[in-house]
Amino acid sequence: MTTPLLEARNVNKAFGGVHAVENVSVSLMSGEVVALLGHNGAGKSTFIKMLSGVFPADSGQILIDGKAVDIRSPHDAQELGIETIHQTLALADNLDAVSNLFLGREQTDRFGFLDTEAMEHGARQTIERMRLRIPSLNASVRSMSGGQRQAVAIARALHFNARILIMDEPTAALGPEETKNVGLLIQELKRQGLGIFLISHDMHDVFQLSDRIMVMKSGRVVGSYPTKELTQDDALEMIILGRKPARFAAATA
Amino acid sequence: MTTVSQPVSSSSKVLPRLLRAIGGGHADTRLMAMVGVLALIWLCANILTGGVFLSPRNLFNLSLQVSVVAIMASGMILVIVTRHIDLSVGSQVGFLGVLGGLVQSVWLPDSIHAWWIASLVMLGGGVFIGLIQGALVAYARIPSFVVTLGGLLFLRNAAYELNDGTTIAPLTETFQILGGGQNGVLGGPLSWLFAFVVAGLVVGSLVRKHRRKRRLGIQKALQASDYFSAAAWCTCAFGFVAIMNSYNKPSTDEPMGMAFPVLILIAATAAMTLVAKRHRFGRHVFAVGGDPQSARLTGINTQRVVLKVFALMGLLSGLASVVLTARLNAAASGAGTMMELYVIAAAVIGGTSLAGGAGTILGGCVGALIMQSLQSAMVLLGIPSPTQSMVLAGVLVLAVWIDTMWRERRLS
Numbered sequence: 044m045t046t047p048l049l050e051a052r053n054v055n056k057a058f059g060g061v062h063a064v065e066n067v068s069v070s071l072m073s074g075e076v077v078a079l080l081g082h083n084g085a086g087k088s089t090f091i092k093m094l095s096g097v098f099p100a101d102s103g104q105i106l107i108d109g110k111a112v113d114i115r116s117p118h119d120a121q122e123l124g125i126e127t128i129h130q131t132l133a134l135a136d137n138l139d140a141v142s143n144l145f146l147g148r149e150q151t152d153r154f155g156f157l158d159t160e161a162m163e164h165g166a167r168q169t170i171e172r173m174r175l176r177i178p179s180l181n182a183s184v185r186s187m188s189g190g191q192r193q194a195v196a197i198a199r200a201l202h203f204n205a206r207i208l209i210m211d212e213p214t215a216a217l218g219p220e221e222t223k224n225v226g227l228l229i230q231e232l233k234r235q236g237l238g239i240f241l242i243s244h245d246m247h248d249v250f251q252l253s254d255r256i257m258v259m260k261s262g263r264v265v266g267s268y269p270t271k272e273l274t275q276d277d278a279l280e281m282i283i284l285g286r287k288p289a290r291f292a293a294a295t296a
Numbered sequence: 297m298t299t300v301s302q303p304v305s306s307s308s309k310v311l312p313r314l315l316r317a318i319g320g321g322h323a324d325t326r327l328m329a330m331v332g333v334l335a336l337i338w339l340c341a342n343i344l345t346g347g348v349f350l351s352p353r354n355l356f357n358l359s360l361q362v363s364v365v366a367i368m369a370s371g372m373i374l375v376i377v378t379r380h381i382d383l384s385v386g387s388q389v390g391f392l393g394v395l396g397g398l399v400q401s402v403w404l405p406d407s408i409h410a411w412w413i414a415s416l417v418m419l420g421g422g423v424f425i426g427l428i429q430g431a432l433v434a435y436a437r438i439p440s441f442v443v444t445l446g447g448l449l450f451l452r453n454a455a456y457e458l459n460d461g462t463t464i465a466p467l468t469e470t471f472q473i474l475g476g477g478q479n480g481v482l483g484g485p486l487s488w489l490f491a492f493v494v495a496g497l498v499v500g501s502l503v504r505k506h507r508r509k510r511r512l513g514i515q516k517a518l519q520a521s522d523y524f525s526a527a528a529w530c531t532c533a534f535g536f537v538a539i540m541n542s543y544n545k546p547s548t549d550e551p552m553g554m555a556f557p558v559l560i561l562i563a564a565t566a567a568m569t570l571v572a573k574r575h576r577f578g579r580h581v582f583a584v585g586g587d588p589q590s591a592r593l594t595g596i597n598t599q600r601v602v603l604k605v606f607a608l609m610g611l612l613s614g615l616a617s618v619v620l621t622a623r624l625n626a627a628a629s630g631a632g633t634m635m636e637l638y639v640i641a642a643a644v645i646g647g648t649s650l651a652g653g654a655g656t657i658l659g660g661c662v663g664a665l666i667m668q669s670l671q672s673a674m675v676l677l678g679i680p681s682p683t684q685s686m687v688l689a690g691v692l693v694l695a696v697w698i699d700t701m702w703r704e705r706r707l708s
């Protein structure tokens with residue numbers, strides 16, 4: 044068996060008394076799309092935030108290419124090739140698209156002065172390559188629509204040649220055409236060998252795009268199955284009832 | 297130039313277009329409006345004072361007063377941009393002044409090096425104060441309002457304790473030069489040279505912009521607005537020097553020229569503008585102010601950014617203290633009292649949003665000019681000092697109100 048691109052083993056995270064993520068284990072192969080499903084507050088975002096360095100896990104292990112890694116900051120994650128499109132998009136509203144695309148990773152000369160032209164050029168290329176629609180690179184993000192802002196966040200995640208892409212509800216604000224484009228994009232990235240975590244409430248997208256579905260409830264993994272073996276009803280049952288579908292439960296019991 | 301081909305009917309659009317033109321392409325109408333207000337204040341003050349306000353002598357003094365406030369305003373802008381406030385800057389000026397006075401009079405009384413060692417101690421002391429306050433805000437997570445209110449009280453009284461409340465005067469002669477006294481001026485020829493240097497830099501940047509755009513294949517590389525703003529800057533430089541050179545040293549016909557504090561101010565403003573607009577640090581400051589949570593998610597160390605902003609504020613307070621102490625030729629523990637209000641007012645009047653994320657260094661300079669012009673005019677008119685403070689307090693509140701309305705209208 045090949046080594047997974049990313050593997051999480053018994054990861055935990057608690058906020059005060061709330062056990063937001065409890066003993067979650069999952070592995071992600073190169074070229075695989077793993078969908079995370081679950082109710083609001085199930086712990087999906089909390090889980091992926093530990094992978095993207097927003098906060099460290101309380102306990103558990105994260106392995107990249109089979110090697111244990113210590114992800115203590117977003118920079119650590121970025122250096123390991125993990126890029127994240129956060130649910131909140133993580134854009135600075137008062138800055139323009141280019142500034143946001145390079146935020147925290149600006150191209151500078153050796154004294155730290157910004158190379159604005161190089162950044163604008165790079166941003167333009169990525170946006171064209173991804174067929175994203177962003178009205179103006181130099182207008183503040185505040186003046187953009189929800190979908191356009193999402194496009195900026197997607198462009199940022201894809202600009203730096205990620206190996207592992209985490210998308211926390213990336214199409215929530217997109218129109219039908221843009222959603223379709225993101226779907227095509229995901230398939231293209233899959234072909235290039237990226238591993239993708241996709242969090243989405245849209246069953247149709249999840250079943251069309253993912254190879255594996257993992258359902259969470261109250262911080263715990265309810266079950267994780269190849270998408271082919273599940274029906275939408277199975278998935279709904281797991282999300283709502285928080286238990287494995289009857290036919291699988293019988294098999295594993 | 298584009299307006300020439302336009303029919304006269306678009307007269308309603310002439311003003312915005314003109315403003316855009318002077319602003320250098322981007323419609324910084326806010327700043328232009330401020331300059332307009334300043335011009336209005338100057339005209340009214342000049343009429344009310346019978347021409348005294350716009351006399352070279354008064355403008356020279358105004359340039360000295362503005363320097364102290366505007367140097368600090370450039371730091372305060374970054375503090376406010378990150379959604380914080382520093383109420384202790386006035387007390388910092390007093391405390392660091394006494395410290396610098398002690399270095400010169402007590403610790404190194406006969407040294408010819410005292411002036412620069414004292415200055416360094418003041419700058420370093422400012423950074424130290426800023427680091428402590430910044431750490432309390434960024435890492436201990438105490439609201440900056442509380443930390444710096446404590447700093448205001450603590451440092452003012454520490455300044456008193458440092459020398460039992462007695463004023464140290466006079467200070468070293470070399471040190472006095474930094475305050476822009478009779479010897480602290482450039483004189484006529486050097487001042488003209490300065491204006492030419494400024495003009496050279498302006499033209500140079502115009503040429504560079506042209507080349508860069510050509511390289512990127514942009515056809516109409518320079519617009520009318522670029523020429524307008526270049527011309528405006530050159531006019532300011534030569535106009536300012538002409539006025540400063542028409543003010544003579546007492547009982548001579550030697551022109552004073554530009555004072556050192558103004559040079560220090562210009563250098564500080566230029567450096568701070570570069571930092572704010574062109575440097576990674578400035579970019580991060582604005583990101584943290586725009587959305588602290590997002591900035592953190594992208595990997596910016598937001599705590600360190602806040603720490604550095606407060607340290608920078610301390611450095612600028614130290615610089616302002618050098619200028620003020622040198623100008624007064626005395627180190628008094630009460631120096632800089634209430635100055636925090638002037639500095640904050642200058643930042644806010646200059647378009648810095650108290651909600652964070654927005655502000656320009658140049659705007660702060662114009663804000664400082666407005667505040668000091670109002671005060672200078674009231675002094676000339678013989679308005680008693682308590683009334684002056686009341687008026688300035690009203691102006692501060694008015695400025696915040698205008699800011700609020702401005703932003704609401706812009707956002708909707």
Ligand SMILES: Nc1ncnc2c1ncn2[C@@H]1O[C@H](COP(=O)(O)OP(=O)(O)OP(=O)(O)O)[C@@H](O)[C@H]1O
Pocket residue numbers: 058061063081082083084085086087088089090130
């Ligand atoms: N920073 C935090 N501090 C305290 N509690 C938190 C924090 N972040 C998340 N939680 C709690 O952890 C639990 C899981 O939240 P999380 O955001 O991971 O859910 P989610 O599955 O992403 O939900 P949604 O579908 O609404 O995005 C919730 O009960 C939430 O209240």
Ligand SMILES: [Mg+2]
Pocket residue numbers: 087088089130211
């Ligand atoms: Mg979530």
